[in-house]
Amino acid sequence: MVLAACALARCPEVDSEPAGASVVRAGVLAFVSADRRSALVHARDGSWMVLKVHGAQVATRRLKTLELRPRDDGVTVATGERMFADVSLRLPPEARDKLLTMV
Numbered sequence: 001m002v003l004a005a006c007a008l009a010r011c012p013e014v015d016s017e018p019a020g021a022s023v024v025r026a027g028v029l030a031f032v033s034a035d036r037r038s039a040l041v042h043a044r045d046g047s048w049m050v051l052k053v054h055g056a057q058v059a060t061r062r063l064k065t066l067e068l069r070p071r072d073d074g075v076t077v078a079t080g081e082r083m084f085a086d087v088s089l090r091l092p093p094e095a096r097d098k099l100l101t102m103v
Helices: 002-008 093-102
Strands: 022-025 028-032 038-042 048-054 057-063 067-071 074-078 087-090
Touching (some): 074 093
Antiparallel strands (some): 022 028, 038 048, 067 074
16 A cells, blocks of 8 residues: 555655556555556455545545456446545556456
């Protein structure tokens, strides 16, 4: 989660990664949206967490199940929470396809 939050905040150690790429650090896989306003993290324990920029903060939710809707420019993550809303990630086709094969 720290990795994805760092990517959203444009920390120098992650900022060199291409926009919309999947990033792996310390066994954690993060799919960071090309606009850097949202991310999806797959933790070592198999759980998934979605992050999004909310004002000046990063809001997070651990997902009970991962439900994705593919789009031409990425995926939409269904959070199941009306107040949090679904989260869209703009991903290049190779990152989108990698994510969809994991589900």
